[in-house]
Amino acid sequence: YDDPESEIQKLMKRYEEEDQEVSRLFKKVVELCVDGFRETLSKIGVDFDVWDWESNVVRESWVLKILEKARQTPYFTIYKGAEAIDFSEFYKDPDLVKLFNLPKAFKIPPMILRRSDGTTLYTTRDVAYSLKKFREYNADKVINVIAAEQRLEQLQVRLSLYALGYKREAMNLIHYAYEMVNMPGVKMSGRRGRYITLDSLLEEAIARAREEIRKRRTGLSKEEEDEISKAIGVGALRYALVSVEADKPLVFDWDKVLDFEKSSAPYLQYTYVRALNILRKLGEEIRQDKIDYQASKEPLRRKLLITTAKYTYILEKAAAELKPELLVDYITSLADIFNTWYPKDPVIKEANEGARYYKASLVYAIKATIEHVLGILGIPLLEKM
Incomplete structure (x- = not known):
């Protein structure tokens, strides 16, 4: 067509006038697009009710x-x-x-x-x-x-x-x-057809996660490796997208997105697995009647207790202000405190029964909080990494 824009306007007019041929054509094209959206979004656990x-x-x-x-x-x-x-x-x-x-x-x-x-x-x-x-x-x-x-x-x-x-x-x-998501070194333009698809981004995230897992773990079956790599890849993308204020541009940096040591989904997933392992190795039920609450006076334990107790307030604030990044900041901070505390103050080797039960209940509360937040953020949970 010499004037494609004019032709599009004619089609739009016929569509609004409920022209059957144009309506059928439009619906076919839109359904193809929507099917593609559904397929891609399902890979990261996103679905729409309507x-x-x-x-x-x-x-x-x-x-x-x-x-x-x-x-x-x-x-x-x-x-x-x-x-x-x-x-x-x-x-x-x-x-x-x-x-x-x-x-x-x-x-x-x-x-x-x-x-x-x-x-x-x-x-x-x-x-x-x-x-x-x-x-x-x-x-x-x-x-x-x-x-x-x-x-x-x-x-x-x-x-x-x-x-x-x-x-x-x-x-x-x-x-x-x-705001837009930017990739370092890549100039994206919708008008010029320069873009990176979510599918390709997810594929790369999973591949990079697999590479990191192989450095850290041996003896995993292919099924386990696939499951862990996918969970980390999906989590990494979802964490990154809500980790900054929505109205600020997001610069997508692979080194930060897949950092197992700080401020990322893999970091939170790894922290969850650590807490889970402590409770597994404890090998006994936490006796509520035996907990020594005086054990909470130790500064780091007290800091963990207070931070964990703030969760419902942070959750309500994030929801009311439409700021999921508040939830991300909170749970990352809680993970930081936990990872500083547990190597210095062992739970399983604690000889005093009351203190051991107190510390174990603290680990349980942290595990439950991380589990709840990751569920809200759509970040998959893992039982081993």
């Missing part, structure tokens, strides 16, 4: 309702020959400027609802889809996990909901913005 078709937002009249409602508001305008919502009125109200944290350096441009050819923009469909999520799931909050480069569009969606009278929805629609 896959929504954007076409349903149009065909179930959600978009039509948005357009009709917009035309009845004072924010409706014609912008560059297209129907749009104008946000200039928001800047006249200091409370709204503060509420939406509107930028002062520039004015939010009007959001086009429908082009002159009758097709809608994805932001229009996003307004409709956000409303659909609130209504169909009776949601108190809706969190859209979308790249940081869409900040302007997501702000327009929120402002549009407010302008249309959906004030509760506008205030409870959250854009969880994430």
Whole structure:
């Protein structure tokens, strides 16, 4: 085609008009993509409860309702020959400027609802889809996990909901913005087709994990080696992706991602195995009635106890603030304290029964905390490494 963009717009128009041939073609292509997404995501233990078709937002009249409602508001305008919502009125109200944290350096441009050819923009469909999520799931909050480069569009969606009278929805629609993942020495570009797939990244993570395991362990069967390498590879990727604030770029460094000695998934997995082994070697049930709680006075034991006790607070804070990195920082810190403590203060060789039971209960609490956090983060647990 001489003008591919024009041809795409024609197809989009026919699609929104429910042309059967175009709809069948679109669905076939999208299903191929979604099948690929499912296959890749399943490798790292990710699954979605529901896959929504954007076409349903149009065909179930959600978009039509948005357009009709917009035309009845004072924010409706014609912008560059297209129907749009104008946000200039928001800047006249200091409370709204503060509420939406509107930028002062520039004015939010009007959001086009429908082009002159009758097709809608994805932001229009996003307004409709956000409303659909609130209504169909009776949601108190809706969190859209979308790249940081869409900040302007997501702000327009929120402002549009407010302008249309959906004030509760506008205030409870959250854009969880994430920055890009960068690889040292690699210049990625979506437009130029330069990218690294998750599949290839996972394959390399597993291969590197296997190499490290072979240095550290001998006598593993192929099945054991495969299981451990995959668990470490998957864990390494998942830890890395949530180890920094979402709105900060992530530089993917293999030496850090697969560091068995500090701040990584393999480090946490290894710490879990250490705690598990201590409890196995203890070879006896922890007698609660025999625990000597005076043993908690030793500084490192006390530090471990206090840090472990903070877990529910950190978990609630991470959830409320949408900051999984707080959970990562916390559990890594707990592992650091544990790995400093246990070689200096042996559990199994402790002669005093009450102190031994106290230290064993501390190890159990740490093991349970690591197990719970890794479960939340989707990092596989291992029983040996």
